[in-house]
Amino acid sequence: MPSISVRQLYQDNQQKMQMTWVAGTGASDNRISVEATHRALVGHLNLIHHNQVQVIGNSEIEYLNQLSQNADFTGLDELLDFDIPLMIVANDLPVPDDLRAYCHAHNVPLLTSQLESPYLMDLLRLYLQRVLAISTTKHGVFLDVFEVGVLLTGQSGLGKSELALELISRGHSLIADDSVELLRTTPETLEGRCPPLLRDFLEVRGLGILNIRHIFGETSIQLQKQLELIINLVIADDNYMKQLDRLSTIIETENILGVDVRSVTVPVAVGRNLAVVVEAAVRNYMLQQRGKDSTKEFIERQKLLMTKEQNKSDE
Numbered sequence: 001m002p003s004i005s006v007r008q009l010y011q012d013n014q015q016k017m018q019m020t021w022v023a024g025t026g027a028s029d030n031r032i033s034v035e036a037t038h039r040a041l042v043g044h045l046n047l048i049h050h051n052q053v054q055v056i057g058n059s060e061i062e063y064l065n066q067l068s069q070n071a072d073f074t075g076l077d078e079l080l081d082f083d084i085p086l087m088i089v090a091n092d093l094p095v096p097d098d099l100r101a102y103c104h105a106h107n108v109p110l111l112t113s114q115l116e117s118p119y120l121m122d123l124l125r126l127y128l129q130r131v132l133a134i135s136t137t138k139h140g141v142f143l144d145v146f147e148v149g150v151l152l153t154g155q156s157g158l159g160k161s162e163l164a165l166e167l168i169s170r171g172h173s174l175i176a177d178d179s180v181e182l183l184r185t186t187p188e189t190l191e192g193r194c195p196p197l198l199r200d201f202l203e204v205r206g207l208g209i210l211n212i213r214h215i216f217g218e219t220s221i222q223l224q225k226q227l228e229l230i231i232n233l234v235i236a237d238d239n240y241m242k243q244l245d246r247l248s249t250i251i252e253t254e255n256i257l258g259v260d261v262r263s264v265t266v267p268v269a270v271g272r273n274l275a276v277v278v279e280a281a282v283r284n285y286m287l288q289q290r291g292k293d294s295t296k297e298f299i300e301r302q303k304l305l306m307t308k309e310q311n312k313s314d315e
Contacts, residue, residue, distance in 0.1 A: 006109045018115055022103075023109075033132065043121065053087075055117050055120060055121055064076075086109045088113055090116060135184070136256065143168075151230045159268065163233075164202060175194055176198065178203065180192050184258065200221055232266070252265065262285060
């Protein structure tokens with residue numbers, strides 16, 4: 001199960017979230033993870049729903065201060081009798097002495113932030129959503145074509161990199177070549193990105209490794225993109241072409257990390273302009289997303305014509 005340490009969260013976000021470490025530095029290796037129990041990642045201090053990152057805002061500070069003024073109050077030990085990986089006091093509020101003492105005694109990381117608590121929680125959720133996303137690696141070339149994340153797949157030697165190079169020369173952008181990291185950022189969304197070592201590079205047989213950013217400029221590279229379409233390249237031998245259903249209305253998908261992604265199979269043959277074919281496939285996908293299917297439209301037109309011809313013959 002993906003997890004991250006409190007230390008890493010603090011180092012990655014100290015300046016952006018304007019945080020200061022106040023207590024519990026000895027527990028910097030505490031882990032925040034996506035738990036099987038679906039325990040929430042981030043939320044205001046809640047004594048019923050135990051969020052992993054407890055954020056303390058104005059209301060929570062007021063509540064804690066009222067408790068400390070109660071003569072029967074014996075401390076936070078009984079109140080906070082659950083595992084807490086991290087606590088953050090937001091809104092640049094002063095840390096109550098009882099809370100500071102509790103975190104020192106129980107070795108709970110305690111941070112403060114100058115940001116308002118709702119905004120802080122939004123930033124934390126987005127950050128944790130990315131770093132804790134379930135991931136996998138796919139072989140292929142990942143591109144931005146007409147603002148659509150397209151993964152080119154197929155066996156080695158089919159010319160995926162050469163096709164990607166032509167698409168980039170036509171104004172589209174490279175995200176990753178050879179090894180594509182896919183992360184499930186939401187239950188229905190996959191985000192593709194490039195491993196840092198391979199970023200900007202495209203290997204083309206005969207030319208070697210090319211730095212696409214240096215050759216085509218900054219706009220030729222993107223860091224990440226939502227995966228929407230998979231184009232699988234296959235060798236167009238006679239058997240394949242004979243079995244091909246030219247009027248198929250079946251929508252193909254590929255399941256990756258529990259997410260169904262639209263897929264299209266494109267035959268590769270000598271003389272085919274694959275860059276144009278890929279662009280057409282992406283445009284067709286965009287039309288289908290708007291409810292327009294060219295194959296279904298053709299079939300309906302054909303049926304209408306056949307009906308008219310049948311009616312004429314019956315007269």
